[in-house]
Each structure stands twice: as C-alpha cells, then as structure tokens.
C-alpha cells in the first residue's frame with residue numbers, strides 16, 4: 001500500500017436527465033481537484049438524483065451508461081473518479097442497479113451496486129432498481145476501496161462485509177435530502193460505521209434542488225470516530241483530504257471545517273435553493289407573485305429576490321374593497337426594501353363583472369364564501385395571465401398550516417407553479433422573517449437589512465376577503481394550531497394523545513377533520529421544497545376519500 005492517498009470530495013449540483021451537463025460538471029470538479037488521486041462525486045451523479053421512473057426507460061439507462069463510459073475514457077491520466085450511474089451487467093435482464101462506478105486509467109475499473117434500496121419517506125427505489133449482491137472492495141492503485149451507496153451507510157452489515165473483504169476505507173456517495181435535524185442522523189450512522197470497522201469514512205452528498213427535494217451537501221470525513229473536515233452547506237465545492245499511514249493504521253489529516261448553520265438559516269437556505277433550482281432548472285428566469293402586505297407573500301418575495309435577484313422578481317398588489325390602507329403601504333415598503341418591480345391592479349372591476357355574470361344564479365342567496373373566493377380567484381387569474389404574457393413563473397404562498405387545514409382557495413391563491421412555504425408552518429414563517437431581517441446568506445442575491453417591514457410581522461394575519469376578517473376568527477392562534485398539526489402530521493398522534501398535552505379535545509378533533517378533508521386540495525397544490533421530516537408530498541400519502549376519524 002502506498003504511504004499517502006489524496007481524496008477530493010466533490011459535492012455537485014447535477015440536473016436530472018442532463019447527462020452531458022452532469023458529465024461536464026464531473027470533469028470540471030476533477031480538474032479542480034488538482035493533485036488528488038481520487039475524486040468522489042455524489043450518488044447517481046451522471047444521471048442526477050432521484051431519476052425516478054426515468055430509470056424504467058431502457059434508453060435512459062443506456063444513455064447514462066454511455067455517458068459514464070465516455071467519462072471513463074477521460075481518465076487515462078490524472079485522478080480516478082467515482083461517479084454514480086444506473087448500471088446493467090451484461091446479460092442482466094432485470095432492472096438496473098443503482099451503482100457507484102470507479103473510473104480509472106481510461107476504463108470502468110470497478111462497480112459497486114447499492115444493496116439497500118430505500119422506499120420510505122420520499123424514496124421509492126425498489127420500484128426502479130434491483131438490489132445489489134453482497135459488496136466487494138474495489139482495487140485502486142494499491143488501495144482497496146469500500147464503496148457504500150447512500151442507504152448502505154445506514155446499516156452495519158455492508159461496511160462489515162467491506163471490511164472483511166479487505167477495504168482500507170469506506171466511501172459513501174449520497175443523495176441525502178435536507179430535513180431538519182438531519183445532521184445528527186447522518187453523523188450517528190457515519191461515526192458508527194467508522195468505529196465498528198476502524199476504517200476512515202468519506203460522506204459525499206449532492207447539493208441543489210430537484211422538484212420537492214433539496215440536497216444540502218455538508219459532505220465530511222470521519223476517522224477514528226472524529227470528524228476531520230466538513231464542506232459547506234448548499235453550495236458546490238471540491239475539497240481534498242489526505243489519508244496517511246501512521247504506525248500501520250490509516251489516519252485522515254485535518255481539512256477545512258465549514259460551520260453548520262443555526263436552524264432558521266438552514267430552513268431559509270433550503271427553501272431558497274429549492275425555489276431557485278426549481279425555477280432555473282425548469283427554464284424560467286423570472287417569477288411573479290401577489291404581494292398583499294401580509295407576512296407570507298413578503299417572505300416569499302424575499303426568498304425569490306435572494307434566489308433570483310430583484311430584477312427577476314415581479315410583485316403585484318391586487319387590492320379589493322376590503323384591502324386596508326396599511327396593506328397597501330406595507331406591500332409598497334416591502335417591494336421597495338427588496339428593490340423589486342411593483343404593479344398595482346385593483347380587482348374591483350373583475351369582482352363587479354363576476355357578480356353581474358352570476359347574479360341570476362346567485363339571486364335570493366346571502367353573500368358568503370363564494371363571493372370571498374371570487375376575489376382570490378380573480379387574483380389567481382390575473383397573476384397567471386401575467387405569467388403567460390411575460391413568461392415569469394407564478395409563485396404561490398400558502399404556508400404548511402394553511403395547506404394542512406385547507407385555508408386557501410382552490411384555483412385562487414393556490415394558483416402557481418411552486419410554493420416556497422409549502423412545508424413551513426406559520427410559526428416558522430414568523431421566525432424566518434425575523435431571521436432574514438437580521439441575517440443574509442453570503443451567497444443570497446438580495447439586499448441586507450430589514451427587507452420585511454416590522455409592521456408586516458407585527459400585525460394579525462388576515463385574508464382580507466371580507467370586512468375586518470382575521471385568520472383567528474376561524475382558526476385557533478397559530479401557536480396552538482401548529483402544535484396540534486405537528487402532533488397530527490409529523491407524529492401521527494391520535495386526538496386523545498394530543499388532547500392529553502393540554503389542548504381542547506373538540507378543537508383537536510376539528511383540526512383533524514379539517515386536515516383530513518383538505519387532502520383533495522393538497523393533491524391539486526403546487527410542489528414546494530421539503531424541509532420537515534413529513535412534508536405534504538411523498539412523505540405523507542393519505543387517501544382523499546377517507547371516512548376514518550379515530
């Protein structure tokens with residue numbers, strides 16, 4: 001075994017299906033790695049993760065394997081590279097493997113097939129991939145590499161098997177999506193695998209947004225149970241680590257250690273990256289949104305400006321007869337602080353036209369929800385018309401509390417292509433707004449300072465769809481609502497169990513009824529970035545028709 005090996009961890013932001021773009025990224029990272037012997041890229045870095053049912057298309061798998069073979073030909077000199085790629089062995093008729101390939105000296109020098117295919121939470125890999133056989137270590141320039149693809153790091157037997165097979169180190173390419181408190185989960189597994197085997201371990205994660213998932217990077221190396229360096233969160237980076245032989249055992253020398261941000265920063269950055277990558281990777285540059293003077297749309301505007309730059313964010317005020325003067329001035333102050341374009345389109349002519357059109361059918365009935373929702377729908381229609389005409393994607397703003405209880409109008413304020421706050425409870429909307437007024441991520445494109453005027457944060461939330469309406473007329477205070485929802489959604493706790501925490505049982509039951517009933521709305525809602533352990537997407541698959549109330 002040589003005395004020293006330099007490994008570069010390359011946390012990259014691939015685009016699913018952009019095989020040539022992803023290959024170019026991998027080659028750029030290899031060039032940046034300089035004198036490294038080996039460059040490690042994330043899970044399925046050639047195809048982008050997760051490729052979902054694209055893997056069921058033989059043409060996709062063939063194209064990925066061809067792209068990997070072409071990459072291998074570029075490794076005649078210089079560092080070897082580990083890339084992730086769907087892989088079919090010759091004569092293998094079943095689904096492909098989710099594989100990590102060692103590319104070296106101009107060829108595919110080794111294949112490691114993922115053994116544990118996750119199918120919980122957002123994952124569904126057994127649907128598209130075949131599970132790999134018992135793993136083997138791969139020979140690389142006098143070393144033995146123990147490759148474990150993502151979920152394989154979550155169980156002790158893959159690393160144990162690799163150690164028995166003679167591995168000198170464990171290398172774990174990941175497509176591990178962000179969720180709160182994920183750091184501890186990853187560290188616990190990585191440290192345990194390293195301690196159980198006595199081998200150094202390298203964790204390499206993807207960064208960037210892919211539909212509803214956000215990958216945070218945060219790649220790191222562990223040796224003798226200690227973290228020896230950590231890459232930053234949410235940004236692409238290539239960082240080198242040296243493995244040296246010391247008294248017969250292998251040690252990883254210390255490398256740069258990026259801080260792990262506080263909770264508000266993590267959630268804000270996750271939502272920002274999810275929104276930016278969804279918009280840009282979908283081929284848009286600009287967004288449009290209704291800026292009401294309330295906190296949800298103000299926070300979405302700030303996130304959009306940080307993600308895309310003020311010049312690419314178009315805010316529109318759409319006042320009705322119920323819109324207060326304060327809402328108008330607060331929205332204006334917010335757009336000014338963020339530096340965005342602000343237009344004003346009163347919806348009153350539309351309201352009159354619609355009520356006139358419906359007068360015959362509505363005759364003899366009291367005004368109510370239908371008239372309230374017409375206002376929301378007119379705003380949704382106007383904003384989609386602007387999106388069609390100017391080519392900007394419409395952002396929608398309903399937070400997780402509203403999405404949970406159905407407090408939003410279908411085909412109205414639920415219109416839009418992406419919802420940055422879909423997985424953020426209202427209490428956290430307030431925390432994030434305060435955090436953003438006091439902080440700005442270094443790489444965010446927006447201005448610093450107070451971008452969400454304090455008046456917007458301080459006032460009671462209102463949909464302003466009728467005279468003097470406040471959210472708390474029909475919903476409990478958000479602290480109470482969100483605590484109950486956390487129990488129902490994140491914990492799957494029963495009504496009784498939540499009531500025993502000190503909440504009124506009838507209230508908990510009412511919230512559960514609203515939650516179950518609103519499933520039909522959520523199924524028609526825009527996607528948004530997952531930040532919790534249970535987002536309203538593939539993490540929580542409830543039936544729409546459901547009479548269970550227990």
Ligand SMILES: Nc1ncnc2c1ncn2[C@@H]1O[C@H](COP(=O)(O)OP(=O)(O)OC[C@H]2O[C@@H]([n+]3cccc(C(=O)O)c3)[C@H](O)[C@@H]2O)[C@@H](O)[C@H]1O
Nearest residue numbers: 369372373376402406407408409410413462463465471520
């Ligand atoms: N199971 C089911 N499957 C399919 N469709 C179903 C359905 N149940 C009802 N529907 C349909 O859905 C309609 C009811 O939904 P929808 O028209 O949206 O109306 P709805 O949910 O009745 O009212 C909207 C609620 O959201 C509140 N809101 C609106 C706008 C903004 C905000 C805010 O503060 O952010 C709050 C508003 O105050 C009101 O409480 C029914 O008339 C029916 O057409």
Ligand SMILES: Nc1ncnc2c1ncn2[C@@H]1O[C@H](COP(=O)(O)OP(=O)(O)OP(=O)(O)O)[C@@H](O)[C@H]1O
Nearest residue numbers: 290291292294295296297317318319397413462463
């Ligand atoms: N007067 C308005 N002008 C522009 N957009 C509006 C207006 N009223 C509502 N909207 C749009 O509809 C969304 C839902 O707004 P609404 O005021 O009903 O409830 P909200 O959830 O409290 O949101 P916000 O805190 O942004 O007001 C807003 O976030 C905004 O995008």
Ligand SMILES: NC(=O)CC[C@H](N)C(=O)O
Nearest residue numbers: 118150151154175176177
């Ligand atoms: N892609 C994967 O296999 C991810 C699963 C893993 N448990 C994680 O969330 O990090």
